[in-house]
Amino acid sequence: MSLTVAAVFLASGSAFAAEAEGEAAATPAAAPAAAAPAAEPAAEGKESGLEVGARVGYGIPMGNAAEGSKMSDAFNGKIPLWLDVGYRLNRNIYVGGFFQYGIGLMNDDKCKDCSGSVMRFGVNAQYHIMPTQKFDPWVGVGVGYEIATLSSKTTVLGQTFEASSSTKGLEFINLQAGGDYKVSPDFGIGPFLSFSLGQYSSSTVEINGQENSADIEKKAMHQWLILGVRGSFVL
Template sequence: MTARPFIPSLVMSLSLLAAPALAQEASSGSGLALGVRGAYGIPVGDAAEGMSLSETFGNTVAPQVDLSYFFNRHLSLGGYFQYGIAKPDGCTDTTECSSRVLRFGVDLDYHFAPEGFVSPWLGVGVGYEMGSLKVGNDPTLAKLGLKGFDLGHAHFGVDLQLTRSIAVGPYISASLGQYSDLSAQVFEEPERSIDIPSDQKSLHVWIQPGVRLQIRL
């Protein structure tokens, strides 16, 4: 056999040997995914002793973005950021007020049937929460802020796999939190911050039904 036909034959043979390994790597499902969510937050419990969470912040309209890494097509770990906008239940038609609730943290999710058109998934996570309330306008503006840990949350959803890279579907989440820091500013006085005493801390829950769009990058 001459050198001229031998070299193309060798290249073709090596390509055939490498093809199964490349296919296996492509089908492993590992990689990044971007998620965009819209949720409706329902508060339950107290922000602190004697301070209703619904009257302090109210129900939220809460868009969220998250970035996850899939170790395989089933398991992913990622971070999220949520910005909730609300009007407290305690506000009246004659009182101008607004509130914001920011949440960020990490999630670990498991997808049960990633190859199917209908793919249920379940996740858990932890994070941090920051809420703020503004009442009135300058120069009669009062501000209240609360910060604390999201001690743990769980969410469950069902994805409709539109393509191999794009999925959309409903989900619901529930988180358990506790505020530990409180800040307040009345009119033009300096802002004051305190640690909430242990005997005045309360547990609260956010229940959030919503819809998520996830794109595999």
Template sequence: MNTHPFWKLAALTLSLSAPAALASEWRDEGNLRRDDVESEEEREQSAEDRGFNLGLRVGYGLPVGNAVGAPDGGEAGKLSDAVSGVIPLQLDVGYSFNSNLALGAYFQYGLGMLAEDCVDGADCSVRQLRFGVNLTYHFLPGAKLRPWLGLGVGYEKLNVTASASEAGESIDITTSIHGFEFASVQGGLDYRINERFSVGPYLMVTAAMYSTTSISVDSSIDSPIFDEMEESEGIDDKAVHLWPMAGVRMQFHF
């Protein structure tokens, strides 16, 4: 039996399959090398982004919902009937575990506006305090534009103060309402100016429920009517209110 043609056929088959196998091996090795490079770049970027952050936000917020619920036979107290808006100044302090995830604390001091004019002869002011913790997730590590989402919980306090003075006598009356802020949903877009500093717009909606109200009187008038006092009581008819806010966030990475 002459096997010569079969040897030729086997050699031809090997010669045709060898380049394809080499090309496949080259592609696999190339992909591995490329994956190794990308993984190394991601690890280096995560190491660079790890550390403490200091942020500052400024914006504008609107009240939505009721400060208190409706008692039997009564009407609910709308928050917008007392306050028309607030300018929040918020300080953020946090730690980035990697390029994506960060955990931190916040403190906000808001300058509010009354919905109606203050009484004649008096000066009125509105102050909002918020503090708590935030968890944020950043997308696109290393990119110039980085979208992010966040979720927080905390506590909110709203103060309305009326002050008046005449003939060397003065009186300050402060009414406060405060309670647990069970959610603040937020998101934004950071523009990374350099490795340390970023700035961009943000949106946030907070949801809270006031549980306590208090009143304090500080007076220099020598009269039983205007004695100094400080009282607080729980709110029986609670209601959920929202603060949609928008503004600009600046962040410095140490």
């Protein structure tokens, strides 16, 4: 937004000097320039209570699932469907749990006829910076667990092979930032950004019903960058 400041110029004549002098004496001094408007306050909602939220967005994979295996070899991205449930301790502090199911957008060049998903769950906390204003920016941090699932079907010499894999590991940290525009005192909606850092530690592979599980020896770090929209309601 831009603020336009107008300047007003006054001119005076020289005729009737005495009369002008009298008018000047009777004219009150100009009022000082108005200060910049403060942030617009919102009607005060509940100070504490159960809070539920939902998010949707787009996730960008980065890093490696294991050494020599890029996340982008399987996923071009994901569409996360994210649920938050927790408690607003006061107007500023929220603590709770989260669950996210991500619909995988697959890399058809390297994973043809594949489908996949990414599931995450854990705990997080948020600090709301301006909870009584119409727009309330916030920051958050969390930890959790991640499960990435891939499945494919291939036909070779008339025989169909079905394969699936489930790769699991810790999400060491999840950094978040966003802002809530107060539609009502207890309901807000706005943008958010999330960046998570995790590591897969084990994998289970199933081919035509035969299952094999093992730890990942050459572990690597991977990240998800998620941009989206979040809505939350304090009950």
